Structure formats: structure tokens, C-alpha cells
Amino acid sequence: MKFALSIIGALALLISVGHSLAFADGSGDPAAVKQTNGEWYDKAGNPTFKIEKDGTVDWYTSVGYLQYGANCMVCHGPDGLGSSYAPNLTNSLKTMSYAEFYGIVVGGKRNVSASQDLVMPAWGTNKNVMCHLDAIFIYLRARSDGALGRGRPNKVGPKPAGFDKAEDQCFGD
Template sequence: MIKMKSGRRMLAAALTCLAATAGYSQTTEPAAAPAAAAPVSWSTFSGWKRYHGNCATCHGPDGMGGTFAPSLVNSLKAIDQDKFMDTVVNGKANAQLAMPSFGADPNVMCYIEDIYGYLKARSDGALPRGRPANPPAKPKDFADAEAACMGV
């Protein structure tokens, strides 16, 4: 069995590192003009990718919501980053719906800032639906932090 290399401390360290590279392109362009959208940052692109790898199964493509879980485009209008982090790390449960805890999952935690940034951009109307256009090449510091955090 493959074991997770990093403990929480390592995750936390990597997260701090990732946080430094986080931040998404804030454009005031309305979502209706995707062709003219400014190129996204790697972090936003990474957030798009990881969101669709780990979250979209329930929360739907582009954060739009699915039949199992709410639209995060809407939710992020109501909750702040702390509450977002708390929910992702610890999960929550009720009778019909359940959000798993991702606190020990590097596939989510190594990219949590990216995912938040991506969703916030979607929520703010700064980013249209779909794969962000013209993503940059993966920056070296990001690749190094990713390798350390993921352990693969």
C-alpha cells in the first residue's frame, strides 16, 4: 500500500508556500466576455483542475452545483475563507447530505488555496465557466511545493 508521506505539519508548510503563489487574476470584465478575459494565474488554473478532480463530482462543473451538493458559486457569496477552510478540512454531515472531511487528503489540501481562489473568482463573476483560457506554464516554485506536499 502506498502511504501518505507527509503529516499535517508538512501539509501546513507546503500550504504556506503555496499561499505565497496564490492569487488569481482579478478582472472586472463580465463573465459574458470570455474571449477577452485576461490570462489566468497558474494558481487559478490549478484550482480549476483540482476542483474538477475532487469536488465537481458533487458540486457540479464550474462550481455550479449538482443534484447532491450546493453551488459553490452561490455559497462563496455567503461564507468567508475561514468557514470554507473549516468545511473542507472537517467536513459536515446531516441526514441526506454529507460533506467529507478532506483534512488528510493531499489531493485537496495541497491545492486548497488554489481551489478557494478559483471558486472565489467564479463566485465574484471574475471567471467564466469552462477551462480557464491560456493557462501559463507551471512555475518552478509551485512544482517544487507540489512535489513536496503530494509526495508522488
């Protein structure tokens, strides 16, 4: 029994190591398997990108690019690559899951030491961020996985039906 359990443990370890090596994505395999109102999800149910062979990105990825630029870039730098003040989020997402990302953006994070006082603001009451949080995550996930290069995506797929309505509902107007 003990032996069987340690075999299972070793297998689980191998699988998780293989997993992180294969994807280096804290949310696991980013392959898009299902879609709801134009937003793609991976097989674990995490928001993800869908980028065609010709480089056309899905609508959420392009919204995420714009909203990242409007809300996060001032500290985290162009293309998610970090600055002297705030971390490179394309690195962070290699190990950080969607749930962890979500929690930090909603609640903020503060790293105080003798030499620095770094503050990640809490965005939980900011609708511009909260109504676009999945899009921002999706954009950064694509950047982190190397599926999307630097700069503005130049080919964008059609806006999904229902997108504007969902956005209006979120903003409450």
C-alpha cells in the same frame, strides 16, 4: 458616550453592508495585492485570483479548475454550480469566508433531516485536496465573483518558480 458608541455601531454596520454589497464575497475585497511563490493574496491575506484584462488567469486559478474537476465536481457539479445533491459553491462563497471554507473542507459537513442525508466528506487527510486547497478556493472565488466564466480557462499565465517544489514538499516526496 452612549450616543457616540451607537454612531460607531451604525457606521460599522454601514461599512459592512457596503462591503458585502460591493463585493458579495465572504472573504471581502478580492483584489490581488501581494504574491508569494506565484500565489496571490488580497489585502486581508486571503488567497485570491488575478485575471488579466485579456482573460489570462494566474497559475493557481488554473490548477484550482483542474483540482476542482478531479475532486469536487462529481458532487458539486461543473463550474461550481451545484447539483441536486450538493450546493452551488459559487453561491456559498458570496457569504462564506476563506476560513469557513477551509474548515468545512478539512472537517466535512453533514445535514441530516427526515427527507435527506447530505454528506460533505472530510478531506483533511487527502493530499490531492489539501495540497491544492488554496488553488481550489481561488478558482471558486473567481467563479463566485463573476471574474471567471464557465469551462476551462483558455489562457493561463506562466507556472511560478517554486510551484513544483512546494507541491512536492506538500506531498512529502
